[in-house]
Amino acid sequence: MGWMAAFCGGAVGSERSAEWKVAARSQRIRAPDAGAVAARAAAVVARGASRGRAARSVRKACPVDQQNGQGETQLPVPTTGSADADKGEIPPPLTTGDMAGLWWTNIQQTYGSKPSVDGAPRVEGDPSDLLGDQPFFIALAKYFAQYGSVFKLAFGPKVFFVVSDPAMTRFILRDNPTYYDKGVLAEILEPIMGKGLIPADFETWKKRRRVIAPGFHMKWLDRMTRLFGECTDELLQELDRVASRGVVSSTGSVKQQLGSKAQAKQSNVIDMETAFCSCSLDIIGKAVFNYEFGSVTNESPIIKAVYRCLREAEHRSTFLFPYWKIEFLNWVIPRQRKFRRDMKIISDQLDELIQLAVDSRDESDLSALESRDYDVIKDPSMLRFLVDLRGEQATCSQLRDDLITLLTAGHETTAALLTWALCEIARNPHVLSKLREEIDTILPDRKMPTMSDVKALQYTRRVLAETLRMYPQPPVLIRRALKDHTIPAGTSKMDLKLLRGNDLFISLYTLHRHPDLWENPNRFDPDRWTREFTNPAVKDWKGYKPNPNEASLYPNEINSDYAFMPFGAGPRKCVGDQFAMLEATVCLAMTLREFDFEHVYDEVGMTTGATIHTQNGLMMRVTRRRDRSAPDARPASDATTSSSSSASVPTSAAASASASASASATAGVANVIPKKDTNRVSILAEPIEDGRTSNSGVSRRPAVS
Numbered sequence: 001m002g003w004m005a006a007f008c009g010g011a012v013g014s015e016r017s018a019e020w021k022v023a024a025r026s027q028r029i030r031a032p033d034a035g036a037v038a039a040r041a042a043a044v045v046a047r048g049a050s051r052g053r054a055a056r057s058v059r060k061a062c063p064v065d066q067q068n069g070q071g072e073t074q075l076p077v078p079t080t081g082s083a084d085a086d087k088g089e090i091p092p093p094l095t096t097g098d099m100a101g102l103w104w105t106n107i108q109q110t111y112g113s114k115p116s117v118d119g120a121p122r123v124e125g126d127p128s129d130l131l132g133d134q135p136f137f138i139a140l141a142k143y144f145a146q147y148g149s150v151f152k153l154a155f156g157p158k159v160f161f162v163v164s165d166p167a168m169t170r171f172i173l174r175d176n177p178t179y180y181d182k183g184v185l186a187e188i189l190e191p192i193m194g195k196g197l198i199p200a201d202f203e204t205w206k207k208r209r210r211v212i213a214p215g216f217h218m219k220w221l222d223r224m225t226r227l228f229g230e231c232t233d234e235l236l237q238e239l240d241r242v243a244s245r246g247v248v249s250s251t252g253s254v255k256q257q258l259g260s261k262a263q264a265k266q267s268n269v270i271d272m273e274t275a276f277c278s279c280s281l282d283i284i285g286k287a288v289f290n291y292e293f294g295s296v297t298n299e300s301p302i303i304k305a306v307y308r309c310l311r312e313a314e315h316r317s318t319f320l321f322p323y324w325k326i327e328f329l330n331w332v333i334p335r336q337r338k339f340r341r342d343m344k345i346i347s348d349q350l351d352e353l354i355q356l357a358v359d360s361r362d363e364s365d366l367s368a369l370e371s372r373d374y375d376v377i378k379d380p381s382m383l384r385f386l387v388d389l390r391g392e393q394a395t396c397s398q399l400r401d402d403l404i405t406l407l408t409a410g411h412e413t414t415a416a417l418l419t420w421a422l423c424e425i426a427r428n429p430h431v432l433s434k435l436r437e438e439i440d441t442i443l444p445d446r447k448m449p450t451m452s453d454v455k456a457l458q459y460t461r462r463v464l465a466e467t468l469r470m471y472p473q474p475p476v477l478i479r480r481a482l483k484d485h486t487i488p489a490g491t492s493k494m495d496l497k498l499l500r501g502n503d504l505f506i507s508l509y510t511l512h513r514h515p516d517l518w519e520n521p522n523r524f525d526p527d528r529w530t531r532e533f534t535n536p537a538v539k540d541w542k543g544y545k546p547n548p549n550e551a552s553l554y555p556n557e558i559n560s561d562y563a564f565m566p567f568g569a570g571p572r573k574c575v576g577d578q579f580a581m582l583e584a585t586v587c588l589a590m591t592l593r594e595f596d597f598e599h600v601y602d603e604v605g606m607t608t609g610a611t612i613h614t615q616n617g618l619m620m621r622v623t624r625r626r627d628r629s630a631p632d633a634r635p636a637s638d639a640t641t642s643s644s645s646s647a648s649v650p651t652s653a654a655a656s657a658s659a660s661a662s663a664s665a666t667a668g669v670a671n672v673i674p675k676k677d678t679n680r681v682s683i684l685a686e687p688i689e690d691g692r693t694s695n696s697g698v699s700r701r702p703a704v705s
């Protein structure tokens with residue numbers, strides 16, 4: 001299927017062009033005129049109040065809606081679903097006036113004599129750590145060591161409260177989710193995801209969650225598990241090719257050996273971060289809208305557009321001044337012009353896929369959809385489900401927002417999980433050995449994993465859970481208070497009084513390494529999930545209790561009483577958690593069954609993005625597994641390594657690092673030598689910096705249907 005097909009030639013093409021013009025015009029008419037102009041200007045002063053307008057300026061109306069005469073019609077509320085956040089009164093959305101008032105209060109409190117009533121200590125000195133080279137969440141961990149589990153950061157008129165406390169987190173995410181919206185996150189993501197689940201306002205979220213959540217039903221997940229195996233198989237074929245290339249020895253200067261692009265391409269070194277990214281992108285494309293992403297090495301325009309949009313979201317999340325909200329700058333600044341072009345490429349393709357799905361709609365009840373025979377269905381995608389669900393008439397633009405949200409949320413997160421899991425496994429031979437023992441028993445030979453295999457792969461899933469504890473994706477959850485209220489004290493022993501409009505970060509990174517909540521928090525120890533852990537010294541925290549028989553796919557917020565929240569918590573918890581765990585388990589198990597990996601560099605630093613990235617890729621020497629009948633056999637160099645405490649701890653330092661792992665949550669942080677490289681992720685086969693290749697060379701596979 002060609003990207004341009006929908007808009008090329010014929011009557012349909014020209015009709016659509018006409019619709020585009022109508023759509024564009026109707027967009028302009030719908031936009032609030034004077035109010036919008038004022039709001040845009042005010043947004044420069046008060047972020048948050050003009051949500052949606054900037055989004056509309058980038059996003060386009062959908063031709064399918066025009067065709068159906070739906071325009072921006074409301075969706076009927078479906079009869080099924082799991083959204084249960086509408087308990088109690090929903091506070092009204094924030095206005096420009098609210099934000100301007102709050103900013104004035106912040107200025108008076110930070111720089112004037114007005115007393116603060118919030119109760120949180122303010123980070124003293126220059127919080128330039130947050131803008132410097134080190135990742136944002138590492139800076140927060142440093143402040144956590146100094147100020148405890150609640151503190152605030154003040155920048156000019158902005159104040160951010162940072163919380164790393166289980167009881168407070170439970171209050172925010174589970175007990176009172178309607179007190180908050182997604183604040184800064186929504187502002188950043190709305191131009192990309194529109195009214196998708198992540199940035200959506202409460203009303204839209206409630207409707208869409210009820211429709212999308214049942215899409216992840218058991219039979220579909222079962223079919224997806226097969227897809228994960230098929231896509232991983234393609235990755236394995238590529239790894240096979242890489243493994244058979246000239247071996248880069250473990251001695252001598254790797255930099256010298258990989259000095260040129262040609263040399264890098266001939267070596268058995270691969271960037272596994274990029275490889276996992278490619279694999280998970282393929283998976284999500286097929287799963288969500290039955291699209292076969294083109295070859296990375298062929299430089300498919302859509303893949304480049306998707307990656308650039310993800311990078312743009314990251315750029316926005318780390319840029320303090322939201323200049324993209326000033327309309328004319330979007331036309332003047334090249335990266336913003338490119339962003340608009342990329343969004344159009346993506347939207348056009350999604351519109352084409354939606355059109356195809358709508359044209360072949362086969363309306364069914366939810367129960368019929370949930371019991372579909374996915375063995376015979378050609379298109380098992382989520383889009384098919386959303387379009388076929390009886391009574392469900394989402395507008396095309398809403399569907400587009402849903403799809404792009406699932407694509408974005410479900411791609412990098414899982415790739416990051418696999419990346420950091422492999423990073424830790426390669427440093428911990430005893431973990432690898434236990435993994436292999438399990439994998440060889442449950443998945444002998446080339447057997448494709450099934451859902452029940454994944455359930456049986458308990459140790460593999462513990463490794464993944466441990467990875468998510470140490471490298472949560474995303475490392476920080478973002479909320480904004482919609483009403484004045486008080487969050488009762490947790491471990492911090494102080495109530496936190498919030499004003500309407502206050503921004504809040506829940507630092508999962510520090511919560512997951514909190515020394516009061518975890519034994520040896522910086523130690524990579526998958527077996528911790530089999531041991532109960534309590535600490536009576538922590539107020540209002542029940543501790544961690546393993547699930548009997550580890551029945552659920554991962555230890556979660558309930559087992560840990562909100563100390564571990566790999567997929568968030570409460571009604572806005574990740575809708576793709578099972579999908580992600582199944583995918584990561586299948587991919588990791590299949591990969592380790594076949595190949596040995598060895599770190600090329602001692603250090604794998606972290607950088608901030610939407611997820612935690614490596615600094616310069618996860619460069620690994622890959623070889624075919626040496627002795628399948630003796631899974632413990634590892635290269636001699638590995639035998640000396642023990643549990644590391646951080647991805648960036650040099651191998652040689654791992655033993656001493658783990659000895660001191662019982663220190664504070666920032667012990668691992670101290671070992672980090674960050675070197676920010678926000679342009680690092682490249683999907684093209686180009687050498688980066690010192691000549692190492694940034695591309696896995698993972699080729700795309702033929703369509704899986």
Ligand code: HEM
Pocket residue numbers: 197198209405406409410411413414417468472473474477478565566567568569571572573574575576577579580581
């Ligand atoms: C290892 C992989 C993943 C991790 C660690 C992860 C993590 C999270 C977290 C922490 C949240 C909550 C965000 C918040 O409260 O602000 C979330 C939400 C979400 N995730 Fe995931 N996720 C993963 C994979 C996926 C996948 C595979 C999909 C879809 C196919 C997905 C779709 C979503 C969506 C749509 C939301 C928003 C839910 C809502 O607001 O109702 N995620 N995810």
